[in-house]
Amino acid sequence: MSSTDFISTTVTGPEWVNNSGLQRVVNDEFNKALRKSLTEGKKILRREIEESNAVASKTLLNSVTSKYTNAVSDSWIFAGDIFFRSPADRYATFADKGRGAGGVPPSAQILSWMRTKGIDEKYLWPIMLTLAKKGTQTNFWNLWDRTPFIESATNKIDAKVKAEFEEAAERIRIRLENARTTSISTSN
Numbered sequence: 001m002s003s004t005d006f007i008s009t010t011v012t013g014p015e016w017v018n019n020s021g022l023q024r025v026v027n028d029e030f031n032k033a034l035r036k037s038l039t040e041g042k043k044i045l046r047r048e049i050e051e052s053n054a055v056a057s058k059t060l061l062n063s064v065t066s067k068y069t070n071a072v073s074d075s076w077i078f079a080g081d082i083f084f085r086s087p088a089d090r091y092a093t094f095a096d097k098g099r100g101a102g103g104v105p106p107s108a109q110i111l112s113w114m115r116t117k118g119i120d121e122k123y124l125w126p127i128m129l130t131l132a133k134k135g136t137q138t139n140f141w142n143l144w145d146r147t148p149f150i151e152s153a154t155n156k157i158d159a160k161v162k163a164e165f166e167e168a169a170e171r172i173r174i175r176l177e178n179a180r181t182t183s184i185s186t187s188n
Contacts, residue, residue: 025175030078033161033168038066038080040164041157045082048149048156054095056113063088082157096148098136105131 045064055061063086069079084092091109099105110131111124119127 021179022176025172025179029168029172029175030165033164034078034080035068037157037161037164038068038082040160041082041153042066044156044160045149045153048153052096052149052152054149056116059112060084060088060092060095063092092150094136096150099131101133101135103132104128 042064046061049055049061049064063084064082065085066080066082069077083089087109091106094105105128107124107128110128111121114121114124114127
């Protein structure tokens with residue numbers, strides 16, 4: 001999974017939805033659930049990044065964004081993505097899981113990190129050579145074992161999406177029950 005497409009949610013609606021009024025109810029509630037899931041998902045990912053101490057310049061933290069795709073009513077697909085914008089999309093995985101030895105890392109990101117940490121620029125080349133030779137641990141800002149922030153956030157976001165859509169399904173049930181009750185009352 002790439003860091004630019006770290007979580008993608010697609011929900012398919014039920015086959016029995018064929019009444020246009022019912023379609024509007026389902027579409028409305030599922031769209032609300034997805035939009036809320038994306039908003040909460042971005043908050044969860046940002047919180048996981050902060051808690052993992054993977055914040056140097058805040059570029060990674062501030063790059064978290066989402067994309068919402070409107071439902072396609074004839075196929076009942078509701079989709080959204082949470083991802084990292086450029087330039088963080090190129091190094092989010094390394095900040096999360098570390099990097100193996102081999103290859104010199106990009107100097108711009110290392111230099112930005114050094115400035116944020118107050119490290120003199122004369123150490124840029126030795127740091128880059130060390131990273132090329134040894135790589136980094138899983139998130140070199142932490143020295144203890146932990147779940148990488150993308151994995152941790154993904155698990156929490158998956159649970160949030162499930163809860164939001166279960167709540168949406170309940171709201172749909174209530175709205176349909178109210179509509180049925182209203183139509184029975186007016187037909188008498």
